[in-house]
Amino acid sequence: MCHDFDSRPPVAPLAGAAVEHSDLVLEPTDGNRFAAFEARPADPSGAGIVILPDVRGLHRFYEELALRFAERGYAALAFDYFGRTAGTAKRDDDFEYMPHVEAVTPEQIQLDTRSAVERLRALGCTTIFSVGFCMGGRQSWLAAAAGHGLAGAVGFYGRPGTGRDGSPGPIDRIAEVDCPILALQAGADRNITAEDNDAFERALTETGIEHEIVTYQGAPHSFFDRKQHEFAEAADDAWRRTLDFIERHRSRP
Numbered sequence: 001m002c003h004d005f006d007s008r009p010p011v012a013p014l015a016g017a018a019v020e021h022s023d024l025v026l027e028p029t030d031g032n033r034f035a036a037f038e039a040r041p042a043d044p045s046g047a048g049i050v051i052l053p054d055v056r057g058l059h060r061f062y063e064e065l066a067l068r069f070a071e072r073g074y075a076a077l078a079f080d081y082f083g084r085t086a087g088t089a090k091r092d093d094d095f096e097y098m099p100h101v102e103a104v105t106p107e108q109i110q111l112d113t114r115s116a117v118e119r120l121r122a123l124g125c126t127t128i129f130s131v132g133f134c135m136g137g138r139q140s141w142l143a144a145a146a147g148h149g150l151a152g153a154v155g156f157y158g159r160p161g162t163g164r165d166g167s168p169g170p171i172d173r174i175a176e177v178d179c180p181i182l183a184l185q186a187g188a189d190r191n192i193t194a195e196d197n198d199a200f201e202r203a204l205t206e207t208g209i210e211h212e213i214v215t216y217q218g219a220p221h222s223f224f225d226r227k228q229h230e231f232a233e234a235a236d237d238a239w240r241r242t243l244d245f246i247e248r249h250r251s252r253p
Contacts, residue, residue, distance in 0.1 A: 017071035018042035034083030039070035048125030051078035052136030127151040145176035160200035180210040187217035
């Protein structure tokens with residue numbers, strides 16, 4: 001599992017920021033219904049963030065992260081992957097997510113991502129970014145190759161290569177990527193190696209895609225966590241880079 005169930009984003013709330021939020025159910029074109037959490041700033045910047053969670057799906061970690069984005073002027077929508085097999089109801093910490101992870105396909109996740117993008121556009125967002133973690137980091141980069149019209153794609157500790165099940169990864173679909181990429185990787189990740197990150201770097205460079213790959217040496221998978229006190233500096237830097245990336249590219253059509 002990426003994060004413990006009591007983990008929270010290592011980002012402090014902004015005092016005085018006015019934000020509205022709501023639970024949603026969205027419906028992509030294949031007839032699925034899936035849960036989402038939307039946070040809307042009182043003073044929107046015009047940029048929107050689609051948050052792609054880790055293997056747990058829509059967890060309160062990502063609902064809180066959506067609020068942190070909205071406090072900074074970005075409408076944010078975190079969504080669940082498992083509507084097709086687990087429904088739309090809220091879940092407790094005993095939820096057995098792995099059977100649902102194994103059942104959902106990358107193609108289905110991108111259908112749901114498109115619905116999330118369309119929802120943000122309906123709110124008036126003119127530029128959309130994807131930000132994902134673990135499984136969602138990989139899916140965030142795949143979203144950059146899915147024709148959603150993103151302004152940029154951010155991934156935290158995502159797997160860039162071919163999946164264990166043989167499914168194409170971001171490297172395999174690099175020719176279809178149509179926006180800048182930010183990768184925030186963990187140097188002590190047991191499953192994503194320096195060689196994986198180097199291969200991603202080469203593929204992005206050879207294809208001419210604007211990108212930045214940052215590896216936090218010694219940091220474990222899931223270092224972006226309020227509980228990981230010893231990696232607070234890495235988490236702070238990753239958050240700063242994410243916000244800088246959004247600001248740098250939010251004028252992109």
